[in-house]
Amino acid sequence: MLQDFRPKQFFALAQEDCLELFSEKEPVWMALKKLRSYIESRSLGVIETHCPKEATLIHPEKIFIGKNTKIFPGAYIEGPCIIGQSVEIGHCAFIRPYSVIGDFCKVGHATEIKESILLSHAKAPHFNYVGDSILGHDVNLGAGVICANFKINKREVIIRHETQKIMTGMKKLGAIIGDGSFLGCNTVTNPGTILKKGFICSPCSDVKGAILL
Numbered sequence: 001m002l003q004d005f006r007p008k009q010f011f012a013l014a015q016e017d018c019l020e021l022f023s024e025k026e027p028v029w030m031a032l033k034k035l036r037s038y039i040e041s042r043s044l045g046v047i048e049t050h051c052p053k054e055a056t057l058i059h060p061e062k063i064f065i066g067k068n069t070k071i072f073p074g075a076y077i078e079g080p081c082i083i084g085q086s087v088e089i090g091h092c093a094f095i096r097p098y099s100v101i102g103d104f105c106k107v108g109h110a111t112e113i114k115e116s117i118l119l120s121h122a123k124a125p126h127f128n129y130v131g132d133s134i135l136g137h138d139v140n141l142g143a144g145v146i147c148a149n150f151k152i153n154k155r156e157v158i159i160r161h162e163t164q165k166i167m168t169g170m171k172k173l174g175a176i177i178g179d180g181s182f183l184g185c186n187t188v189t190n191p192g193t194i195l196k197k198g199f200i201c202s203p204c205s206d207v208k209g210a211i212l213l
Helices: 033-041
Strands: 056-058 064-065 076-080 081-083 105-111 112-114 123-126 129-131 157-162 162-167 176-177 193-195
Touching: 123 157
Parallel strands: 056 076, 064 081, 105 123, 112 129, 176 193
Antiparallel strands: 157 162
């Protein structure tokens, strides 16, 4: 059963700097459990782009931002975190600690990223919440898409696949969204949602469980 959840089922990772987070011997969500130690092991405290004075950087000594990244006034970035090259961080975007934003990503106006991984070219451009989640290459979240990460009963997040229930050992787990997926505006993914490559849904959808076919 767990072989259906290997990272290569969801992402092309060969060119990603964060490749070491993923192991084909483990289900894909295990990358999120490694996120803190991974970021703390990197060389941080390097800002390779212009940061306007109207943007807020908390613990800049624990932040890495790559070249040609555009940071808009009003953005709030708290370290430790890693932001790659040619990224766009919009007005009022909120990057919380222990997030990895890959090259050419977009984190737009009023979007919040919390302990998540955005692989290259992923886009969360308008009023999005991405909590404890992984967005694959070229994933595009429509305006208002929420990747919920915490169950209302505060219990462990369970992955539901067909008739199976897979225990994750995690109290917070949002969505794993495969490369090239598009979620329509105001969609909500429930905690523990796992989506195949190229998944597409209509606006205002309620998405849950593992959708692998």
